[in-house]
Amino acid sequence: MSSITFSGLATGIDTASIISKLMDVERAPEKVMQQQQSTYQSQSDAYSKLETALNSLQTTMQGMNSLSGLKAMTTSVGDSTVASVTASSTAAAGSHTLTVNTLARSQRQVSVGYADGATFGTGAFTIDDGSGNVKSVNIDSSNNTLQGIVSAINSSGANVTASIINDGSSTPNRLVITGNDTKNYTVDFSGLGTGPTLLDSSDPSYQAGVNASFTLDGVSMTKTSNTVTDALSGVTLNLLKEGTTTSFSVANDTTSVTNKINAFVTAYNTAITQINAQSTYNSDTKTAGVLSGDSTLRTIQNTLQNLLTSTVSGVSGPYTNLAQLGITSDKSDGTLSVDSTKLSAALSNNFNGVMDLFTHNVGTFANHATNEYGIAEQFNKAIQGMVDTATNNGLLETRIQGLQKSISGIDDQISSMEVRISAMQLNLQTQYSNMESIVSSLKSQGSYLTSALSSSSSTSA
Secondary structure (H helix, E strand, O other), X not given: OOOOOOOOOOOOOOHHHHHHHHHHHHOHHHHHHHHHHHHHHHHHHHHHHHHHHHHHHHHHHHOOOOHHHHOOEEEEEOOOOOEEEEEOOOOOOEEEEEEEEEOOEOOEEEEOOEOOOOEOOOEEEEEEOOOOOEEXXXXXXOOOEHHHHHHHHHOOOOOEEEEEEEOOOOOOEEEEEEEOOOOOOEEEOHHHXXXXXXXXXXXXXXXXXXXXXXXXXXXXXXXXXXXEEEEEOOEEEEEOOOOEEEEEEEEEOHHHHHHHHHHHHHHHHHHHHHHHHHHOEEOOXXXXXXXXXXXXXXXXXXXXXXXXXXXXXXXXXXXXXXXXXOEEEOOOOOOEEEOHHHHHHHHHHOHHHHHXXXXXXXXXXXXXXXXXXXXXXXXXXXXXXXXXXXXXXXXXHHHHHHHHHHHHHHHXXXXXXXXXXXXXXXXXXXXXXXXXXXXXXXXXXXXXXXXHHHHHHHHHO
């Protein structure tokens, strides 16, 4: 339990105020350290903001350093009721003709109707896909209902799906077995003795499985699906209507690529603007950015600016640097701008050359010199050296970790000082309290002696 003291009751001295002022003097170094902490934290926050901007720039460049990320194709179909067409980055530009002869269909088999609660025989039945794959399905007294047979078929591993439809009649429940591909399956219920009766091909409910049949650029083809991915490299055909013909084209999607290049410029400008804000000095107001004169910031700024003029060695097209695409930096603040006319011309004149400038050698197994990689990968690698957190050895991460360590170290120093100051304060409070007690005791003795002397004088008189 802490002691209760009453400052200066005996001496008239404000000892509490004296102790408080003495402690303020002792804590003066703490204030200096706290100011240093505030500076370190401001620098760390500034580095973190820059790191965020650089991470965003790196993410943008990682999305542009490969053909699959940067290149895009667009398609146009003359009659969209015949087919829809999509193209990936591996597709080649060109025009084509498509005739859809027959759409792919799955086999559908429907049974006669059964009343609710109908049961069947037990044993085993088979599902044969016609290609030598036969599944045997067991039925016993626990699942010899229509629903039990449906569940048994669906868990059999056969490439078919079973279900029940209700036609609303007095015997409404019909078993429906649908192939999951275009094969024609034979379902033999004879092993049950009494099994569901499937309607044959003469019934309108029956549908035979059939492959898609079409002609692409004069070449006849059949496929097991109406979604065709392997007829034309990088192109997916979704067949929609039988007995029809249409033309379609695949073209370079220059709009998509332009948007991605503009996104790179925006992300770069965000990072550079962040650098400018932290490194500037205003001679009029005599104020400087938090990281003004900082060597780490200068290193990052120089690295980014050097990348803008970097060339790519070994590219297949005529473009070896960003300026040839109309991407240039402002001499006053380092931000980028795009000459849209020049970029559009480059994409129109040599689309693949633009692709190679950004994506050159990415994805190959060999290790290449820095200038042998495309611009996007050069940015990616350079930024990784700034923001790498896997081992905290990125340039920015090293500085942030160092500053946080310094802040933590100051906290430890302040804590140690507070322990010492608290002990000093307690000691002073004890000393002053003892002094007050002594003075109080002396005053009491003085009052007693004064009273005694006064009484003795009165008696003598």
